[in-house]
Amino acid sequence: MINKLITRIKETNAPIVVGLDPMMKFVPEYIKKAAFTEYGETLEGAAEAIWQYNKGIVDAIYDLVPAVKPQVAMYEQFGIPGMVAFKKTVDYCKEKGLIVIGDIKRGDIGSTSEAYAVGHLGKVQVGSKSYYGFDEDFVTVNPYLGSDGVNPFVKICKEEKKGIFVLVKTSNPSSGEFQDQLVNGRPLYELVGEKVAAWGADCMGDSYSYVGAVVGATYPEQGKVLRKVMPKAFILVPGYGAQGGKGADLVHFFNEDGLGAIINSSRGIIAAYQQEKYAQFGEQNYADASRAAVLDMREDIAQALAAR
Numbered sequence: 001m002i003n004k005l006i007t008r009i010k011e012t013n014a015p016i017v018v019g020l021d022p023m024m025k026f027v028p029e030y031i032k033k034a035a036f037t038e039y040g041e042t043l044e045g046a047a048e049a050i051w052q053y054n055k056g057i058v059d060a061i062y063d064l065v066p067a068v069k070p071q072v073a074m075y076e077q078f079g080i081p082g083m084v085a086f087k088k089t090v091d092y093c094k095e096k097g098l099i100v101i102g103d104i105k106r107g108d109i110g111s112t113s114e115a116y117a118v119g120h121l122g123k124v125q126v127g128s129k130s131y132y133g134f135d136e137d138f139v140t141v142n143p144y145l146g147s148d149g150v151n152p153f154v155k156i157c158k159e160e161k162k163g164i165f166v167l168v169k170t171s172n173p174s175s176g177e178f179q180d181q182l183v184n185g186r187p188l189y190e191l192v193g194e195k196v197a198a199w200g201a202d203c204m205g206d207s208y209s210y211v212g213a214v215v216g217a218t219y220p221e222q223g224k225v226l227r228k229v230m231p232k233a234f235i236l237v238p239g240y241g242a243q244g245g246k247g248a249d250l251v252h253f254f255n256e257d258g259l260g261a262i263i264n265s266s267r268g269i270i271a272a273y274q275q276e277k278y279a280q281f282g283e284q285n286y287a288d289a290s291r292a293a294v295l296d297m298r299e300d301i302a303q304a305l306a307a308r
């Protein structure tokens with residue numbers, strides 16, 4: 001899957017992942033109205049609304065980008081109907097040829113991590129049969145329980161030819177509270193970066209490992225260091241757009257080959273129509289606004305890379 005991701009990045013010329021983080025406040029009124037008319041103001045109604053909203057966005061951007069990243073929390077808050085909408089979104093994106101990165105941030109003791117890995121990347125055994133659960137292509141993994149929380153994901157990735165992105169240095173303001181703590185004089189995120197390189201060493205695709213990392217665009221200096229610590233890890237970079245990250249902040253996340261990073265934007269793209277810059281599209285054309293935002297993001301990144 002890492003090879004496919006790289007091929008699609010080259011084909012689209014867009015190292016971009018569109019974050020599918022649907023919030024009800026982003027869903028246009030006409031979509032909510034239709035969903036609530038059919039299902040009432042219920043969890044089912046909300047789930048239908050976010051599914052229809054997602055579908056509109058995916059139809060508008062699927063030819064421009066290699067990948068999408070549905071954030072499971074945005075679906076989980078609507079209980080079982082929300083998780084059905086998550087699965088429908090995963091399947092629809094895959095039908096459209098998109099690579100799906102499930103932002104699930106899981107990681108637990110080994111036996112529990114194994115169940116998470118089976119449920120999201122692999123197949124679960126039921127008697128003599130086996131079934132895919134959510135069946136994303138990549139998932140995000142929280143490594144802070146140590147190797148036994150990560151290894152089950154790596155094992156399933158090997159079997160299924162899928163991949164993971166391991167949280168190394170997250171984009172949020174308080175990420176330094178623990179991640180920047182010095183251990184033997186070095187920040188913890190650097191040690192985690194070294195572990196990512198080690199976990200990924202025997203998980204190589206043609207040029208990059210399918211054990212990747214998450215490093216926030218909001219920490220460009222740390223990104224520069226981590227790029228060197230994990231030269232073969234693909235870096236998923238959230239924090240662009242709504243969290244303040246800009247094209248110029250991203251350049252050090254890429255290797256000299258122009259590859260090695262994929263930049264996420266969620267709110268900045270899916271709720272573009274609510275921004276002044278794209279307001280002319282209006283609510284009815286929210287998906288066209290998302291398409292315009294992807295094109296602008298692609299240009300921003302291309303300019304930043306050309307100027308480095």
Ligand SMILES: O=c1ccn([C@@H]2O[C@H](COP(=O)(O)O)[C@@H](O)[C@H]2O)c(=O)[nH]1
Pocket residue numbers: 019021071103169170171172214215216238239240241242243264265266267268
């Ligand atoms: O360090 C991290 C890890 C994950 N995320 C996730 O990415 C998106 C960002 O959304 P925006 O709307 O583009 O800010 C969201 O799903 C986060 O949970 C992150 O932001 N930082």
